Amino acid sequence: MEASNELQSEENKSMDKNRKRKLKTPAQVAGLENFYNEHKYPTEEMKSELAEDLGLTEKQVSGWFCHRRLKDKRLMKDEAVANGRQDRSSGVIQDRGSGLGQDSCGSSKHGDYKYLDPKEVESQGLHNNGFSAADIAYGNRNHHTENISGMEDTSSESSSYLQDRLFLQGQDPYDMESSRYLTPNRALPPLNPKSAINMRHKPSGYLKVKGEIENAAITAVKKQFGRNYREDGPLLGVEFDPLPPGAFEGKNAGPVHESYGVANPVLPNSPDISPVKRQPSLSSRYDTYYTKFSSQDSHIEGVDFGSLHDGSGFQDKQDKKARQSMKQRQTFYGNNHFPGRNSSLDLYEDDNGEASAYNSTKNHRICITRGVEGMRSDSTSNQSDHYEENPMIKQTDLLPHGYDNFNLKNVQRSGHVKSKHSNSVRNSHIPVDTEERGLSTRMAKEEIFNGGKKAKKIHRDADGARMLSKEITDAKRTKVDPLHQYHVKQAPIAEIDQRKIQRSGAPIPSSFSEDETADTSSSLG
DNA sequence: TTGTGTTTTATTGCCTCC
DNA sequence: GGAGGCAATAAAACACAA
Numbered sequence: 001m002e003a004s005n006e007l008q009s010e011e012n013k014s015m016d017k018n019r020k021r022k023l024k025t026p027a028q029v030a031g032l033e034n035f036y037n038e039h040k041y042p043t044e045e046m047k048s049e050l051a052e053d054l055g056l057t058e059k060q061v062s063g064w065f066c067h068r069r070l071k072d073k074r075l076m077k078d079e080a081v082a083n084g085r086q087d088r089s090s091g092v093i094q095d096r097g098s099g100l101g102q103d104s105c106g107s108s109k110h111g112d113y114k115y116l117d118p119k120e121v122e123s124q125g126l127h128n129n130g131f132s133a134a135d136i137a138y139g140n141r142n143h144h145t146e147n148i149s150g151m152e153d154t155s156s157e158s159s160s161y162l163q164d165r166l167f168l169q170g171q172d173p174y175d176m177e178s179s180r181y182l183t184p185n186r187a188l189p190p191l192n193p194k195s196a197i198n199m200r201h202k203p204s205g206y207l208k209v210k211g212e213i214e215n216a217a218i219t220a221v222k223k224q225f226g227r228n229y230r231e232d233g234p235l236l237g238v239e240f241d242p243l244p245p246g247a248f249e250g251k252n253a254g255p256v257h258e259s260y261g262v263a264n265p266v267l268p269n270s271p272d273i274s275p276v277k278r279q280p281s282l283s284s285r286y287d288t289y290y291t292k293f294s295s296q297d298s299h300i301e302g303v304d305f306g307s308l309h310d311g312s313g314f315q316d317k318q319d320k321k322a323r324q325s326m327k328q329r330q331t332f333y334g335n336n337h338f339p340g341r342n343s344s345l346d347l348y349e350d351d352n353g354e355a356s357a358y359n360s361t362k363n364h365r366i367c368i369t370r371g372v373e374g375m376r377s378d379s380t381s382n383q384s385d386h387y388e389e390n391p392m393i394k395q396t397d398l399l400p401h402g403y404d405n406f407n408l409k410n411v412q413r414s415g416h417v418k419s420k421h422s423n424s425v426r427n428s429h430i431p432v433d434t435e436e437r438g439l440s441t442r443m444a445k446e447e448i449f450n451g452g453k454k455a456k457k458i459h460r461d462a463d464g465a466r467m468l469s470k471e472i473t474d475a476k477r478t479k480v481d482p483l484h485q486y487h488v489k490q491a492p493i494a495e496i497d498q499r500k501i502q503r504s505g506a507p508i509p510s511s512f513s514e515d516e517t518a519d520t521s522s523s524l525g
Numbered sequence: 526t527t528g529t530g531t532t533t534t535a536t537t538g539c540c541t542c543c
Numbered sequence: 544g545g546a547g548g549c550a551a552t553a554a555a556a557c558a559c560a561a
Contacts, residue, residue: 021534021555029533044547063535066548071533073549 024064028054032061036068 024032031054039046042065044058051061 023533023556041548060534062547064533066550067534070549 024054024056024060028056032064032068036065040069040072041065 031050035042035046035050042050042061047058047061047065050056051058054061056064
């Protein structure tokens, strides 16, 4: 009896211990998100790898993915509902929504069939370019590439296009990452035996019946996008704006417009726009996200990865801040993978015509995404101390093949970004612009859907951004890291920053206000 | 500073598939 | 029956407003 009681108490203790929520570090979240973007249903192996890489348990990873899917589902549902109300012809979105909604993993094999999952297809097609922390790890291990193959199936056109684009740019670690998995003909070799096997699998349950149909729909949409991107140009932020309305026939016009409006690159060269200022809502989110993340960067650079979750002191504090912003963004971040990435890529490249800008952005992102891994790579420069904290992290394995360039950059960056300010500044700009575009779309939608609630959130973010902006501004004035300066040059970033001004009540350039207005109006109605 | 609302994390139960 | 997943729930961590 006593023994049992004791045992029970022990269990309870341990339960409590486990029960005690422990927030994942931004790095971990980033890693998870990135991986999630590519693999909604990671295999056990993947999970294991990811868990190891992130310093989490498989259970945690599984749980996280589960919740993440739920979250996605929930968002999609909301979106679908809202879309349904607003536009009946939003077949695409609805399709997505339905796909997600029904994509439930009733079948445990979904993970294996993710190739067929519209969601996956889409995310993969557009996200393959995205950087996945896990990818790095997996890349080295040649584990997963299934997704891409699946992608080729349904969205080979757009996806390949994107890949090509990205590949050509060749500067993007993300791209490189994905490209690494590609065979000379761009086909993805089954790296993982399991994957290969999986590929042979046919979807079961819902996917079995609807997979192809949905894929077709998704593919169609993707193709539409792909064409737009391809033919109409890379300026997703700018030109994509009008496309969605047409492509989606109205329903998305609002959201899309909004999203783009947020990141509207139309004001790239506006001198009036302060780089430190950003738009409140969406941008601020990511802005904050990255900014903070970068603050984590310091964390990343300085830290954290190693401390992935030792959850102690130093990192915890930094994490806390980063998390706050992170949390708010993750939702969107995960969901908007493709838009953000693509848009960012295109925008940077085309808009500025400066690969460097593009690269810088990427690098930045890499830094973030790599949060987990990136940190490691960064750590090589001087974060060893942090890594020491986490024995799970193997610095030697941190650098994925093909990431030499960006890693180097990152390292360099981390070099001068040692100072928190510099970090903030740097991060505040780049990422925002990059991810924001894609994310903004969804965010805008969410705004619409959730109305006040979202507004509140946005406001919250804005506040955070404001706080950051102040910090950033100060930092900028006092110190600007070379890389950062470069980033600052980027008009898009400046625009984004501009939003901050708006939020803070500072004067807003007419051009930007228009954006804002458009954004607002679209979101409102 | 406190209360409230939101988000994230952890746990548990159930379902489906093999 | 085991594995994987979803859904529901509880609780912690945050953010914001009063």
